[in-house]
Amino acid sequence: MPKVLICYYSRSGNTKAMAYMIADGIRSADVDVDVKKVADVKPADLLRYDGLVFGSPTYYGVCAAELKSLIDKSVKYHGKLCCKVGGAFASSANVGGGNETTVLQLLQAHLIHGMVIIGDSEGDHYGPVSIEKPNKRVEKDCKEYGKKIAWLVKKLSE
Numbered sequence: 001m002p003k004v005l006i007c008y009y010s011r012s013g014n015t016k017a018m019a020y021m022i023a024d025g026i027r028s029a030d031v032d033v034d035v036k037k038v039a040d041v042k043p044a045d046l047l048r049y050d051g052l053v054f055g056s057p058t059y060y061g062v063c064a065a066e067l068k069s070l071i072d073k074s075v076k077y078h079g080k081l082c083c084k085v086g087g088a089f090a091s092s093a094n095v096g097g098g099n100e101t102t103v104l105q106l107l108q109a110h111l112i113h114g115m116v117i118i119g120d121s122e123g124d125h126y127g128p129v130s131i132e133k134p135n136k137r138v139e140k141d142c143k144e145y146g147k148k149i150a151w152l153v154k155k156l157s158e
């Protein structure tokens, strides 16, 4: 069975809550998922998954340094993450506070690894975003995003 890693950084729990909502969506589509804090993920772990979904709070319009550090260390496996599914999500304090730039920064790293990403024509276009604590809208979007990631992982594993 294909397996997805959701790797997140979270200080006050908003991004963490989103990670588990996305995991619910992935599981509901019969794809295995591990949810881990970035501190518990080694670069070599990334090789073991069919999909990698990264989540971060927005810090000055970009992701937390802890997540960027994992991305930078992943250079050791440059070329080896090719064609896995990539995804991203972020929380911020404000509308227009940079959550989308954070998501795009994470997706950009996935693309540089040669990974495959998917957008959304109706929900959050680049990946789920939340203003502080996720509300019902965010919960729905995260679950739908998880299903979409699972769908793509299954397609690419055929």
Ligand SMILES: Cc1cc2nc3c(=O)[nH]c(=O)nc-3n(C[C@H](O)[C@H](O)[C@H](O)COP(=O)(O)O)c2cc1C
Binding pocket: 009, 010, 011, 012, 013, 014, 015, 016, 056, 057, 058, 059, 060, 061, 062, 091, 092, 093, 094, 095, 096, 097, 098, 099, 131, 132, 133
């Ligand atoms: C160092 C720092 C920088 C931040 N920068 C931004 C920012 O640029 N824009 C914004 O809207 N929120 C900013 N925030 C707020 C967090 O992104 C927001 O509270 C987020 O939901 C926290 O996620 P967490 O609960 O997963 O830790 C910042 C918070 C900190 C601590």
